[in-house]
Amino acid sequence: MKSLNLLDLYRSIIALPSISSTDPSWDQSNEQVIRLLADWFSQLGFAVEVTQVPDLPGKFNLLATRGEGDGGLLLAGHTDTVPFDPGRWNKDPFKVTEEGNRLYGLGTIDMKGFFAFIVEALKDLDLSKLDKPIRILATADEETTMAGARAIASAMAIKPDYAVIGEPTGLVPVMMHKGHMSEAIRITGRSGHSSDPANGVNALEIMHQVMGRLLDLQRQLKEHYGNPHFKVPQPTLNLGHIHGGDSPNRICACCELHFDMRPIPGVGPDELMGLLHHALEPIREQYPDAVEVNHLHEPIPAYGTDPEAELVRAAAEITGNPAEAVNYCTEAPFIQQLGCQTIVLGPGHIAQAHQPDEYLDLSFVTPTVQVLQHLVSRFCLSK
Numbered sequence: 001m002k003s004l005n006l007l008d009l010y011r012s013i014i015a016l017p018s019i020s021s022t023d024p025s026w027d028q029s030n031e032q033v034i035r036l037l038a039d040w041f042s043q044l045g046f047a048v049e050v051t052q053v054p055d056l057p058g059k060f061n062l063l064a065t066r067g068e069g070d071g072g073l074l075l076a077g078h079t080d081t082v083p084f085d086p087g088r089w090n091k092d093p094f095k096v097t098e099e100g101n102r103l104y105g106l107g108t109i110d111m112k113g114f115f116a117f118i119v120e121a122l123k124d125l126d127l128s129k130l131d132k133p134i135r136i137l138a139t140a141d142e143e144t145t146m147a148g149a150r151a152i153a154s155a156m157a158i159k160p161d162y163a164v165i166g167e168p169t170g171l172v173p174v175m176m177h178k179g180h181m182s183e184a185i186r187i188t189g190r191s192g193h194s195s196d197p198a199n200g201v202n203a204l205e206i207m208h209q210v211m212g213r214l215l216d217l218q219r220q221l222k223e224h225y226g227n228p229h230f231k232v233p234q235p236t237l238n239l240g241h242i243h244g245g246d247s248p249n250r251i252c253a254c255c256e257l258h259f260d261m262r263p264i265p266g267v268g269p270d271e272l273m274g275l276l277h278h279a280l281e282p283i284r285e286q287y288p289d290a291v292e293v294n295h296l297h298e299p300i301p302a303y304g305t306d307p308e309a310e311l312v313r314a315a316a317e318i319t320g321n322p323a324e325a326v327n328y329c330t331e332a333p334f335i336q337q338l339g340c341q342t343i344v345l346g347p348g349h350i351a352q353a354h355q356p357d358e359y360l361d362l363s364f365v366t367p368t369v370q371v372l373q374h375l376v377s378r379f380c381l382s383k
Contacts, residue, residue, distance in 0.1 A: 006365060007103070009116035011096045012036060014105040018112070020080035020143040022297075029058030030140050033079040033112065037062050037138050040119050045127060046136065053147050059140035061148045063158065067133030073379040074135045074160040075372070076335055077114045077167070077346075078142030078149075081107040088356035102359040109348025109360050114166030117347060117365075121372035131382040135160060142331055145297055149331035153338065160340045162311045162379050167330050168348035171367055173315035175343055176229050176304040176325035177332065178236075179263035181272065182296035184256060185210055185280075187244070189290060191253035200251030204244050206287055207255040211239065213279045214259065220275070227264045229325035235272060236262045258296060262327065269299035303333040303342070311341040311379075318374045319345070319367075326350070345371070 004012075018030040038048045041064035053059040062079075084093050084106055091097045093106035107113060118136060127134070135158060139148030152158075167174075187207050192200030218237040226233035237259060244255025261272050276293065284291050304325075305312055312323045323343070328350060336342040347364035 004119075006116055006120045007096070007098070009040070009119055010103060010105070010108065010113055013112045013116060014096050014107055015094050017094055018080050018107070019083050020141045021083050022144055023083070026083045027144075029060075030079045031058060031060055034060040034062045034138060037064070037079070037115055037136075040115070041136055044119065044122055051151075053140050053151050056140070056147055059147065061140060061152060062136070062138040063152075064136040065133055065158075066127055066135075067130040067380065069133060070159040071161045072130075072132035072134055073376060074137055074158070074163040074335070074338075074340065075118050076137040076139070076163055076165045076331065077111050078139045078331065079112060079115075080141055080143050081110065081112065082143050082354050085356060091357055093358075101362045103362065104357055104359045106358055108358055109168040109346075110353035110358065111167055111346065113348075113360055114346050117166070117368050117372060121369045121376065125373060125376060125381070129382045130380050132161070132380045134376055134380045137335075139331060146300060146331055146334060149334035150298075153334040156338065158338060160338060162375075163335045163338070163340045163342045164311075164315075164375060165330055165332055165335060165342070165344045166346035167344050168346050168350050168353055169326075169344055170321075170349045171319050171345065171347060171364065171371060172321040173312060173319060173323040173343050173345050174326050175307055175309075175312045175323040176227075176265060177302065177329050177344070178230065178327050179269065179300045179302040179333065180329045181261040181263065181269055181299045182258065183261065183276070184258050184294045184296050186292045186294070187255045187290055188292070189251070189253050189255075192251040194249045194251055197251060200253070201287070201290070202251050203255040203290075204252040206283065206290055207242070207244060207257060209283050210257065210280065210291070213283065214239065217275060217279045225264070225267050227266070227325070230264065230327060232327055233264075235264050235267050262329075263299070263302045265302045265304035268301055273299075300329050301333045303330070303336060305336070305342055309341045311343055314375070314378060315343055315345055315371075318371050
């Protein structure tokens with residue numbers, strides 16, 4: 001591994017497509033990336049375990065361990081990327097392009113590149129002096145179901161003391177973030193000829209009432225709930241997609257609305273779903289069996305670590321950046337279920353994630369390597 005520099009590592013991992021998508025035409029296995037990581041960490045003396053994510057053929061997690069026993073530090077990340085728009089990329093998404101003090105490529109910051117940073121940091125440390133284990137976790141399908149992280153949390157096979165998830169935070173420690181819920185409301189009416197609206201039940205008209213109730217709920221969330229750590233303090237509700245009907249001269253028999261809600265610490269998915277069902281109850285009473293609510297994916301809860309936790313304070317001290325809360329979500333709530341202090345901290349800025357010509361600014365290279373080396377030394381190496 002000494003012969004491979006960070007750019008070599010980046011080129012190797014970005015070249016392996018590992019798109020995760022709910023659209024089967026885009027969705028890919030992450031096995032090649034996992035096998036590459038297995039080789040990297042095996043060369044560094046880690047014991048490597050690769051497991052298939054339950055019920056998801058072609059999707060794998062990797063856990064690499066050096067050292068014995070429980071505790072220590074877990075460095076975690078996901079191996080999948082979002083799809084890309086070929087018409088908007090000016091670079092080859094699967095070939096690292098170095099230009100203008102940047103490395104361009106799909107996954108350079110979100111977040112396959114983080115594993116290259118881990119290797120770069122570890123290869124210059126004396127890991128024979130470990131007195132607590134160092135573990136590397138690489139997961140599948142963070143960009144869709146978070147099934148990989150959910151499987152790790154469910155198995156409870158490891159018990160680290162601390163965990164760092166290397167999402168692009170600009171090397172600012174993140175100690176709190178919102179969750180994510182994607183929901184669908186489907187209205188089933190009864191079709192008929194538009195010349196006599198009484199001969200049918202118009203799903204669009206019922207959905208109009210539903211949307212009014214949702215906007216009322218949106219206002220209630222803003223008025224009654226909040227967390228001062230967030231720039232947008234309340235749980236949010238966003239109407240995102242609607243489709244209904246097939247012709248202007250037919251009574252609409254079906255309409256479906258997709259929307260998202262963002263839980264905050266202390267206001268979880270179950271509470272938000274309870275508020276949602278309460279808001280829709282008058283419409284259900286008026287139109288029995290017409291209103292159906294379904295998850296588009298399993299809810300992702302909010303996450304928070306005590307701002308005074310040792311890991312939070314250490315990360316702020318090492319980076320020089322105070323910890324903050326963010327509105328996007330990560331695998332942190334599932335990793336936290338392992339019982340460890342958990343933060344999100346990594347190179348690059350979230351503004352470049354999920355964007356054409358995604359890139360890593362090379363100014364992050366030296367600071368990121370140093371931060372990782374400090375964290376490993378502090379929490380795993382004998383003094």
